[in-house]
Amino acid sequence: MLILLISILIVIETSVRIYEFVIPECFYLNADASQEMNLELRKQLCEQSKLVKTIEFPVFQYEPNQSLYTININSFGFRGADFNEIKDDDTYRIFMVGGSTTFGSGSTSDETTIPAFLEKKFIENNLNVEVINAGVGAADSMEEAYKIRHIYKKYDPDHFIVYDGWNDSFTHLNPNELNPSISRSENLESKKSFIQLWISENLQMYRTIYVLYPIFSHYSISSSLNDDVYKKNSEIWKNRWSKICDENNMDGIQTSIFLQPVVGSGNKKLTIDEKRHADYIKGIKTREQLDVYSNVLPIESCTASFDIRNSLDGVEKAVYYDGGHLNDYGNYLIANKIYEKILPIISNDIKLKK
Numbered sequence: 446m447l448i449l450l451i452s453i454l455i456v457i458e459t460s461v462r463i464y465e466f467v468i469p470e471c472f473y474l475n476a477d478a479s480q481e482m483n484l485e486l487r488k489q490l491c492e493q494s495k496l497v498k499t500i501e502f503p504v505f506q507y508e509p510n511q512s513l514y515t516i517n518i519n520s521f522g523f524r525g526a527d528f529n530e531i532k533d534d535d536t537y538r539i540f541m542v543g544g545s546t547t548f549g550s551g552s553t554s555d556e557t558t559i560p561a562f563l564e565k566k567f568i569e570n571n572l573n574v575e576v577i578n579a580g581v582g583a584a585d586s587m588e589e590a591y592k593i594r595h596i597y598k599k600y601d602p603d604h605f606i607v608y609d610g611w612n613d614s615f616t617h618l619n620p621n622e623l624n625p626s627i628s629r630s631e632n633l634e635s636k637k638s639f640i641q642l643w644i645s646e647n648l649q650m651y652r653t654i655y656v657l658y659p660i661f662s663h664y665s666i667s668s669s670l671n672d673d674v675y676k677k678n679s680e681i682w683k684n685r686w687s688k689i690c691d692e693n694n695m696d697g698i699q700t701s702i703f704l705q706p707v708v709g710s711g712n713k714k715l716t717i718d719e720k721r722h723a724d725y726i727k728g729i730k731t732r733e734q735l736d737v738y739s740n741v742l743p744i745e746s747c748t749a750s751f752d753i754r755n756s757l758d759g760v761e762k763a764v765y766y767d768g769g770h771l772n773d774y775g776n777y778l779i780a781n782k783i784y785e786k787i788l789p790i791i792s793n794d795i796k797l798k799k
């Protein structure tokens with residue numbers, strides 16, 4: 446019996462290692478959305494995602510002055526080229542806030558992220574608008590609100606664009622403000638059970654647990670999500686952004702909220718690979734929470750609120766690497782949609798400031 450059990454465990458472990466080899470953790474390698482890139486570039490995108498250096502205090506950010514294959518972090522810790530901390534009088538400055546989808550995980554250059562494409566649209570139309578890429582991987586609304594309050598305002602922004610939703614869709618939101626004395630890593634560790642901690646300390650060599658546990662964990666969390674949780678989360682999410690918008694209004698800063706698309710939202714024709722990710726998103730109930738977030742829009746104190754989850758309707762080409770990260774073409778389409786929505790607001794604000 447013991448020999449049989451050991452044999453079964455060996456077969457499972459072998460199968461998991463084969464699975465990891467065939468379907469690597471880095472989606473850029475084999476995703477339909479990356480097939481127009483050469484293999485070397487895909488490998489670079491995967492490798493550099495592990496090389497970007499971060500700092501934990503007072504809140505999770507990127508370490509300044511980094512130069513990788515396709516990612517450059519400037520002297521202020523933002524992706525892209527440096528800018529003048531003291532804004533020119535004739536420059537309209539937008540800070541685009543969000544998670545890794547804003548940062549541009551999977552973008553082939555600093556110039557093919559959503560904020561970069563958005564800035565190009567303004568410049569092409571003879572508007573002196575600067576768009577700072579303030580996206581940070583895995584950032585949720587709690588972190589974003591803290592950074593707007595305590596970090597980003599010192600750069601004299603005229604407008605905050607918040608591209609949000611996905612990172613707040615698969616969780617029980619905390620209504621409190623971020624505590625800067627507790628790092629993101631410490632917060633994540635504090636939520637782990639004794640079993641999780643023991644596994645991470647003692648079973649690192651076995652891949653079965655590391656591959657299967659996140660799947661079981663995600664479905665376990667999703668089983669705790671229901672209509673009451675969605676409603677509570679949406680109230681917290683709305684109140685958080687309402688307070689930020691009120692504070693920004695008092696400081697003469699505009700704020701626009703954009704509810705972002707995830708794979709399977711809207712009526713985009715999905716490729717085989719995108720369909721696989723959409724099925725997973727469906728299983729963990731991400732789209733249900735985004736639906737409820739949409740129901741609380743518009744947020745009255747904010748300059749504008751937009752649900753742009755249908756922005757990719759009619760697009761047949763693959764654009765999703767996974768549940769929400771987009772390739773360059775997808776970023777371009779989203780930037781165009783944001784520009785279309787925000788242009789009248791920005792144009793009017795520029796006129797008023799003059």
